[in-house]
Amino acid sequence: MSELIENIKNKFGGKIISTQEEFRPRSVKVAAADLLEIMTALKNEEPFQFDQILDIAGVDFLNQKPRFLIVYILLSTAKNHRLIVETDIDELGSVPSLTGVWCGADWFERELYDMSGVKVNGHPNLKRILMSEDFEGHPLRKDFPVRGTTPPEKRYAPWDKRRTREY
Amino acid sequence: MGLEEKLGDSIFTTQLDALVNWSRKNSLWPMPFGTACCAIEFMAAVGTRFDLARFGAEAMRFSPRQSDLLLVAGTISNKMGPVLKKIYDQMAEPKWVISMGSCATSGGIFDSYPTLQGIDTIIPVDVYVTGCPPRPEALIDAIMQLQEIIKQESVRRPRKAMSIK
Numbered sequence: 001m002s003e004l005i006e007n008i009k010n011k012f013g014g015k016i017i018s019t020q021e022e023f024r025p026r027s028v029k030v031a032a033a034d035l036l037e038i039m040t041a042l043k044n045e046e047p048f049q050f051d052q053i054l055d056i057a058g059v060d061f062l063n064q065k066p067r068f069l070i071v072y073i074l075l076s077t078a079k080n081h082r083l084i085v086e087t088d089i090d091e092l093g094s095v096p097s098l099t100g101v102w103c104g105a106d107w108f109e110r111e112l113y114d115m116s117g118v119k120v121n122g123h124p125n126l127k128r129i130l131m132s133e134d135f136e137g138h139p140l141r142k143d144f145p146v147r148g149t150t151p152p153e154k155r156y157a158p159w160d161k162r163r164t165r166e167y
Numbered sequence: 168m169g170l171e172e173k174l175g176d177s178i179f180t181t182q183l184d185a186l187v188n189w190s191r192k193n194s195l196w197p198m199p200f201g202t203a204c205c206a207i208e209f210m211a212a213v214g215t216r217f218d219l220a221r222f223g224a225e226a227m228r229f230s231p232r233q234s235d236l237l238l239v240a241g242t243i244s245n246k247m248g249p250v251l252k253k254i255y256d257q258m259a260e261p262k263w264v265i266s267m268g269s270c271a272t273s274g275g276i277f278d279s280y281p282t283l284q285g286i287d288t289i290i291p292v293d294v295y296v297t298g299c300p301p302r303p304e305a306l307i308d309a310i311m312q313l314q315e316i317i318k319q320e321s322v323r324r325p326r327k328a329m330s331i332k
Binding site: 131132135137139144145146147148 | 245246278279280281
């Protein structure tokens with residue numbers, strides 16, 4: 001067992017659901033309820049010092065329970081190590097916002113909300129970041145049709161009437 | 168009119184339309200709206216090898232207020248649609264639009280939720296260029312076709328307001 005995973009296990013004990021060390025970056029799985037506490041410790045405490053959050057991603061396992069896997073990728077520039085923290089949530093569940101821990105989590109969480117429709121509790125400005133604000137649906141959900149759910153005649157209002165040029 | 172008989176070679180009579188259209192068609196000022204790989208082909212068309220300057224269309228202006236040809240080269244997403252519409256509205260008359268490439272013309276391969284299925288859903292288009300991306304020759308051909316269109320216009324017939332009703 002690597003030193004990093006050992007430290008994490010010693011520190012958080014039963015809150016770690018599972019670990020993976022076969023591939024790098026190593027990953028740990030935790031419950032969404034413990035996420036904020038664990039992330040705060042991972043950033044601030046000496047053996048971890050994860051000072052950067054590289055990405056947050058939502059994976060949709062349609063027809064499985066719980067439906068979503070939320071993936072947080074961390075980097076420590078001080079210790080030169082990386083870690084993936086994963087958590088499962090249900091379709092109606094939510095994850096706590098990490099904007100208080102890393103400012104950079106702000107846009108990642110907006111993207112998570114925009115693309116996967118996962119609610120992020122306590123986010124200061126949780127609105128769409130990639131799609132327009134009147135867009136309906138969450139495109140990276142596996143049950144989202146590739147052409148979208150908005151009918152073409154309603155997509156470009158109020159200019160959607162086709163016309164040709166007159167001379 | 169007989170003026171040539173009196174004044175000889177010092178004057179030349181023609182039609183107003185012919186003169187205005189001749190000057191308009193040989194001095195197009197394009198505004199490149201390049202959002203994807205078509206813009207690279209467009210740059211090649213402007214460059215030395217293909218040289219769009221031969222057709223009088225080399226004065227690129229990145230301000231819509233100073234240009235009269237909107238050259239839409241690339242994929243336009245739904246979110247970019249209002250931006251394109253606003254840029255078109257800011258251009259002064261007379262103005263023309265070339266839709267370069269499959270994406271600007273019809274959405275191209277991006278038949279999907281974020282992509283505008285053709286810019287003619289929001290602005291009127293004069294010439295469409297096929298290709299993914301089109302070769303510079305195709306763009307030059309489009310410019311020449313646009314010149315033919317400009318030739319047939321008239322200053323006495325007011326151009327219709329170009330906003331989409």
